[in-house]
Amino acid sequence: MTRAFLSALRGLSALLLAALILVTVTDVVGRYILNAPLPGAFELTQILLALLVFAALPLTTARREHVEVDLMAHVLTPRLIRAFGIFAALVTAAALAFFAVRLGIVAGDQAATGARSAALGLPMAAIAGVGVASCAVSAAIALAGARNP
Amino acid sequence: EELVLSSWLPPRHPIVVNAIEPWADEVEKVTDGRVTVRVLRKPLGSPAAHFDMARDGVADITYGLHSFTEDDRFKGAELGQFSFLGDDAAANSGAFWSVYRDKLGAEQEHAGTKLLGLFMHGPGLLHNNKMEITQVSDLQGMKIRVPGGYAADLMAGLGATPLFMSSPEVYEKLSRGVIDGVAFTYEALTAFRLTDDIKYSMTVPGGIYNTTWFLVMNQGKWDGISAEDQAAIEAISGEAFAARVGKAWNDADAAAEAEIEKAGILLYPAPAPVEEAIRMQASKLEAAWADTLDDDRDGLAALATFREMTGAAAE
Amino acid sequence: MTASLIAFALLLGLAFLRVPIAFAMALTGAAGFAMLRGPDAAGAMVGQAVFETGLSYSLSVVPLFIFMGNVLAASGIAHGLFSGADRLFGRFRGGLAMATVLSCGGFSAVCGSSLATAATMSKVAMPSMRRFGYHDSLSTGAIAAGGTLGILIPPSVILIIYGILTESDIGKLFVAGLLPGVLGIALYLIAVLVAVRMNPKLAPPVSETVPMSRRDTMGVLGTLGLFAFIMAGIYGGFFTPIEAAGMGAGASLLIAFGMGEMTLAALGRAFADTASATAMIFAIIIGAEIFGNFVSFAGLPDAIADLVYDLDINPWLVMLAIVAIYLALGTVFESLSMILLTVPVFYPVVEYLQFASPILRDPEHVVIWFAIIVVVATEISLITPPVGMNVFVLRSVVRDVQLGTIFRGVFWFWVADILRIALIVGVPSLSLWLVG
Numbered sequence: 080m081t082r083a084f085l086s087a088l089r090g091l092s093a094l095l096l097a098a099l100i101l102v103t104v105t106d107v108v109g110r111y112i113l114n115a116p117l118p119g120a121f122e123l124t125q126i127l128l129a130l131l132v133f134a135a136l137p138l139t140t141a142r143r144e145h146v147e148v149d150l151m152a153h154v155l156t157p158r159l160i161r162a163f164g165i166f167a168a169l170v171t172a173a174a175l176a177f178f179a180v181r182l183g184i185v186a187g188d189q190a191a192t193g194a195r196s197a198a199l200g201l202p203m204a205a206i207a208g209v210g211v212a213s214c215a216v217s218a219a220i221a222l223a224g225a226r227n228p
Numbered sequence: 229e230e231l232v233l234s235s236w237l238p239p240r241h242p243i244v245v246n247a248i249e250p251w252a253d254e255v256e257k258v259t260d261g262r263v264t265v266r267v268l269r270k271p272l273g274s275p276a277a278h279f280d281m282a283r284d285g286v287a288d289i290t291y292g293l294h295s296f297t298e299d300d301r302f303k304g305a306e307l308g309q310f311s312f313l314g315d316d317a318a319a320n321s322g323a324f325w326s327v328y329r330d331k332l333g334a335e336q337e338h339a340g341t342k343l344l345g346l347f348m349h350g351p352g353l354l355h356n357n358k359m360e361i362t363q364v365s366d367l368q369g370m371k372i373r374v375p376g377g378y379a380a381d382l383m384a385g386l387g388a389t390p391l392f393m394s395s396p397e398v399y400e401k402l403s404r405g406v407i408d409g410v411a412f413t414y415e416a417l418t419a420f421r422l423t424d425d426i427k428y429s430m431t432v433p434g435g436i437y438n439t440t441w442f443l444v445m446n447q448g449k450w451d452g453i454s455a456e457d458q459a460a461i462e463a464i465s466g467e468a469f470a471a472r473v474g475k476a477w478n479d480a481d482a483a484a485e486a487e488i489e490k491a492g493i494l495l496y497p498a499p500a501p502v503e504e505a506i507r508m509q510a511s512k513l514e515a516a517w518a519d520t521l522d523d524d525r526d527g528l529a530a531l532a533t534f535r536e537m538t539g540a541a542a543e
Numbered sequence: 544m545t546a547s548l549i550a551f552a553l554l555l556g557l558a559f560l561r562v563p564i565a566f567a568m569a570l571t572g573a574a575g576f577a578m579l580r581g582p583d584a585a586g587a588m589v590g591q592a593v594f595e596t597g598l599s600y601s602l603s604v605v606p607l608f609i610f611m612g613n614v615l616a617a618s619g620i621a622h623g624l625f626s627g628a629d630r631l632f633g634r635f636r637g638g639l640a641m642a643t644v645l646s647c648g649g650f651s652a653v654c655g656s657s658l659a660t661a662a663t664m665s666k667v668a669m670p671s672m673r674r675f676g677y678h679d680s681l682s683t684g685a686i687a688a689g690g691t692l693g694i695l696i697p698p699s700v701i702l703i704i705y706g707i708l709t710e711s712d713i714g715k716l717f718v719a720g721l722l723p724g725v726l727g728i729a730l731y732l733i734a735v736l737v738a739v740r741m742n743p744k745l746a747p748p749v750s751e752t753v754p755m756s757r758r759d760t761m762g763v764l765g766t767l768g769l770f771a772f773i774m775a776g777i778y779g780g781f782f783t784p785i786e787a788a789g790m791g792a793g794a795s796l797l798i799a800f801g802m803g804e805m806t807l808a809a810l811g812r813a814f815a816d817t818a819s820a821t822a823m824i825f826a827i828i829i830g831a832e833i834f835g836n837f838v839s840f841a842g843l844p845d846a847i848a849d850l851v852y853d854l855d856i857n858p859w860l861v862m863l864a865i866v867a868i869y870l871a872l873g874t875v876f877e878s879l880s881m882i883l884l885t886v887p888v889f890y891p892v893v894e895y896l897q898f899a900s901p902i903l904r905d906p907e908h909v910v911i912w913f914a915i916i917v918v919v920a921t922e923i924s925l926i927t928p929p930v931g932m933n934v935f936v937l938r939s940v941v942r943d944v945q946l947g948t949i950f951r952g953v954f955w956f957w958v959a960d961i962l963r964i965a966l967i968v969g970v971p972s973l974s975l976w977l978v979g
């Protein structure tokens with residue numbers, strides 16, 4: 080279940096990244112060969128990037144690739160290292176949950192004011208909503224990681 | 229009481245140096261030092277976030293453009309974004325402060341904040357490096373960077389292709405031929421180093437577009453200031469601030485215009501048929517905008533009042 | 544200022560308790576901001592930072608350049624670079640280590656990250672050096688140090704982030720990194736010679752050179768071609784640095800499949816690794832943004848600027864003090880967070896320093912020169928104990944080598960780095976000559 084979900088996210092991230100490359104290449108090549116830059120390339124890049132970050136955040140968290148300083152690892156007893164690991168996982172989960180809550184408020188705000196992107200008219204609330212889901216899932220993953228620090 | 233002002237323009241921008249900072253200093257003077265304003269060297273968020281930042285108390289005082297984000301909040305502010313509004317930033321800003329508040333509910337639209345100022349910059353021009361525009365068809369397919377909103381709709385209506393990008397990017401995109409032109413003020417043309425890339429700058433009386441700005445303060449912070457100090461701050465804000473910031477824009481535009489002439493850019497008024505086409509397109513968009521406003525707000529009447537106040541109606 | 548220093552201490556404390564640096568910065572920053580402005584304002588600030596960072600157009604170069612590096616790492620060009628460099632140096636004692644340094648420099652020209660450069664080169668260079676009886680300390684030291692060039696020789700993710708933080712021209716920053724990068728390679732080559740002269744047991748007398756295959760030659764040509772494509776594209780005015788990243792990413796796929804070693808599985812890994820690294824980097828950027836907002840609210844940048852200007856301190860002394868601070872912070876801080884936390888504090892001070900040297904009259908030049916100083920200081924931090932990220936990366940690839948061995952092997956390279964930063968600070972035209 081979790082594994083299937085993460086591999087779906089991996090596929091989605093790859094798709095978003097490929098789209099990001101494609102947008103730039105189409106824009107540049109279109110401009111020189113067809114004298115027609117891709118309209119809205121600027122905004123598409125912004126939005127694809129935001130979606131890529133949010134799609135990948137649970138992956139990074141699951142792979143435990145957030146940069147940490149393991150300075151004390153050589154000095155401490157295994158039990159202490161374990162205790163620190165649990166503490167760090169809980170703090171990480173709390174931070175991500177906090178992000179999710181605050182992004183939820185941003186999403187509500189964006190929906191209320193009808194904020195949309197300037198060129199393509201895409202609803203900004205939807206992007207914030209994706210962020211809420213991403214941070215919430217990542218928080219859950221970090222929390223689950225506390226059992227196995 | 230120390231208030232913190234988050235400023236996103238470059239520290240040496242004429243508006244920061246000649247309007248925001250002097251105003252901040254004056255707040256301290258008129259309140260006998262009971263209220264001071266600290267202007268941060270680095271903003272606490274993106275330019276687009278600055279209204280929310282004041283509302284949410286992230287900073288106490290912020291300024292910004294109404295058109296930074298496309299949403300339904302500052303519908304009335306579009307009053308100050310149309311063509312043919314006036315060539316004097318001080319007069320424009322004064323009229324904007326007055327008409328937007330009296331007729332289009334500025335205070336309501338800035339709910340959650342204390343509205344300290346509303347202002348506009350100098351008239352917008354249409355710059356390009358392709359040709360002197362003598363007829364509307366010259367604009368066909370021309371790729372123009374626009375600030376968004378009205379200017380985009382106007383350009384599209386005239387047959388040009390509006391493109392969006394951040395201002396600092398204009399220089400690169402113009403020199404690489406990604407865009408042919410840009411809707412900018414005199415000041416922005418020089419501030420973003422475009423004098424070598426632009427060859428033709430077309431004016432229309434009262435500007436081809438404009439942008440509108442706010443200066444706001446967190447409501448809670450405002451309520452915490454004594455009535456006496458509130459009155460003192462109000463006296464140097466609002467209309468007085470509009471005059472101050474308008475003069476700052478005018479001075480910056482005048483300096484830029486001299487530089488533009490020195491650079492050998494052809495600065496010319498739009499020929500009659502082009503101006504006529506812009507007027508037709510503009511009135512269509514003005515009417516469409518007026519339709520989106522609440523029934524008790526008469527946008528077209530507000531525009532007429534605005535133009536009378538700035539003297540643009542006579543032109 | 545006191546509040547900022549307490550927050551820095553707390554941040555370090557959390558980091559030592561193994562809280563990822565991104566979240567340590569976010570939480571300390573949010574807590575500090577809440578103390579000054581109340582919890583609601585702090586929450587709003589956090590929401591904004593999380594929402595807006597991903598939408599930043601200029602940051603799109605980060606995943607694009609990382610992807611380019613990851614694809615090329617899987618393409619086999621690194622092997623070609625190593626073989627090519629070996630042809631040049633194979634005759635000397637320590638020649639393979641010198642080839643490692645040079646090929647690290649070559650890979651840096653198409654990879655924006657020091658960690659990726661070290662990881663990639665370790666897979667190619669380490670087995671060869673072991674086969675010929677090189678001591679592990681010299682082999683790993685050369686890779687760890689050579690890998691640091693990744694962020695100096697363009698393209699560079701760190702220079703891009705610096706450019707965004709200071710609103711300077713990324714193209715000019717890239718050019719500024721070229722000569723110092725070449726100087727870095729030269730000094731590292733000398734460091735290898737010194738190391739084997741001091742302790743001949745580190746390397747066998749002469750190792751036979753491995754002939755280059757056709758694919759190796761293609762790798763060298765591909766690297767040179769891609770580097771030229773990107774730099775000429777930027778300087779010839781064909782595309783912006785941001786577009787260069789996208790075009791480079793596209794071109795790297797062509798090269799990788801052209802080399803014939805790329806598999807679909809490897810491509811999938813390149814995508815997944817890039818996505819994960821992107822979220823990791825953005826989490827750090829978000830955390831640094833939150834922490835930075837607190838620090839800027841608490842008035843640290845203003846306090847430091849006022850201090851420098853009120854006391855009218857000699858600008859060279861200020862520069863030396865800042866370099867010293869970077870070297871000290873570099874012992875424990877991770878590179879990206881170090882840049883994100885310190886550049887906003889220091890560059891407003893540096894920008895207006897009045898140097899007598901004519902080349903530093905222009906504040907834009909000072910900011911570019913400072914970029915190179917900061918990046919070289921960051922490179923040093925990557926190999927300085929106790930926390931040297933490049934050393935850690937190497938350790939995770941070559942699991943049977945002790946950390947201490949790698950840090951010992953890095954010593955002469957570290958000396959070369961200190962010499963290099965002294966030259967770069969003392970001779971600003973090294974960074975600015977090509978910028979014009």
Ligand code: NA
Pocket residue numbers: 650651652653654655656692693694695696697698699
């Ligand atoms: Na590089």
Ligand code: NA
Pocket residue numbers: 873874875876923924925926927928929930931932
């Ligand atoms: Na270090």
